[in-house]
Each structure stands twice: as structure tokens, then as C-alpha cells.
């Protein structure tokens with residue numbers, strides 16, 4: 001069995017239908033679904049990859065963009081070292097809401113979290129409603145990484161995940177994974193606890209049937 005050097009939790013946020021679930025499906029399994037259902041509650045997937053000779057387990061969390069399907073916010077952000085805030089390049093409103101998502105992140109996440117702005121659906125070039133420069137300006141002002149992606153045709157999907165994981169690695173490289181280590185130790189142990197909590201929550205009504 002491969003020895004895991006680090007476990008990095010990254011969360012996906014953004015309006016409903018911008019493509020968070022499909023970005024994750026493309027990255028984790030190289031799959032895409034055209035009739036993707038709205039996410040209810042929280043899901044996550046993992047993918048193990050090598051960065052700078054280290055084995056990194058990326059644990060990517062995906063939650064509902066729709067308020068009524070969202071699970072407890074603080075639990076979602078707990079232990080997250082990276083966040084991708086996603087808008088739909090063809091839907092101006094989803095970009096206008098980026099400030100709101102950023103605020104939520106700043107209210108709930110660790111202040112050192114690495115944040116990347118993602119303009120998804122760049123395959124819909126003819127329907128573009130957000131000029132690249134607008135997003136670049138916003139990212140620059142807010143100190144975010146920025147990339148345009150397409151989960152449909154795979155453009156930049158692997159690149160954006162590898163970029164954020166590499167940045168996380170640079171920040172956390174001095175903290176090797178061990179039982180005594182605060183950040184990574186907690187994220188590993190916390191994994192099980194958080195998932196169980198969510199399962200419990202789901203049963204209690206964060207999800208509609």
C-alpha cells in the first residue's frame with residue numbers, strides 16, 4: 001500500500017448548476033454527466049497524486065449550491081486547506097455572487113486557506129457572459145488564483161486542481177503527516193468524524209426526499 005504523506009481537504013462552493021459536481025467527477029474519475037442532479041447535502045471524493053515526490057491524498061468536498069440543500073456550513077469548512085469558488089462563465093449572476101461566497105469563506109474557513117476562482121463551462125464560448133478580464137480583476141483584487149475550465153471537454157480541470165494542491169503543499173510542506181501533528185493529524189482523524197456527522201445530519205433532515 002502506498003504511504004500517504006499528506007491529506008489535503010479542498011472544498012468546492014458556488015451557485016447551483018455552475019458545475020461543481022462535474023468538475024469533481026472529471027478530476028476524480030474522468031467522467032462527465034450532462035444530466036447531473038443537484039447535490040443534496042455534502043459529498044466528497046478522493047484522488048491520490050504525487051507532487052514534488054510526495055504522495056498527496058486530495059479529499060475534495062462538494063456541497064449543494066442551493067441554500068435549502070446545504071448542510072451545516074462550519075462542518076463543511078472545518079480543516080479545509082483550499083477552496084474553489086466556481087461560477088458559470090455563461091451566467092453573469094453566478095459571477096456576481098462570488099463576493100457572497102467569498103464572504104462565507106472568510107466567515108467560516110481558516111484565514112490561510114488557498115482560494116481559487118474558477119470560471120467553468122468555457123466550452124460555451126459563444127454564450128460567454130463574463131469577460132476573462134472581469135474575473136482576472138476580481139481575482140487580483142481579492143488575492144485569488146484564477147482559471148477558466150470546462151468539465152465537459154476537460155479544459156484546465158486537472159491543471160486547476162494540481163495548481164491549488166501544489167500551493168497548499170507549499171504552505172503545509174513543513175508539517176509532515178503524523179499522529180502528533182496538528183493540521184494533518186486533525187484532518188485525518190477529523191475525516192471520519194465529519195463524514196459520520198454528515199451521515200447523521202442527512203438522516204435527520206438536511207436532505208429533502
Ligand SMILES: Nc1nc2c(ncn2[C@@H]2O[C@H](COP(=O)(O)OP(=O)(O)OP(=O)(O)O)[C@@H](O)[C@H]2O)c(=O)[nH]1
Nearest residue numbers: 016017018019020021022034036039065150151152
Ligand atoms: N457545457 C457545460 N456544461 C457543464 C459543465 N459542467 C457542468 N455542466 C452542466 O451543468 C449542469 C450542472 O452541473 P453540476 O455539476 O450538477 O452543478 P453543481 O454546481 O454541482 O450544482 P449544485 O449541486 O446544485 O450545487 C449539468 O447539466 C452539467 O452537465 C461544463 O463545463 N460545460
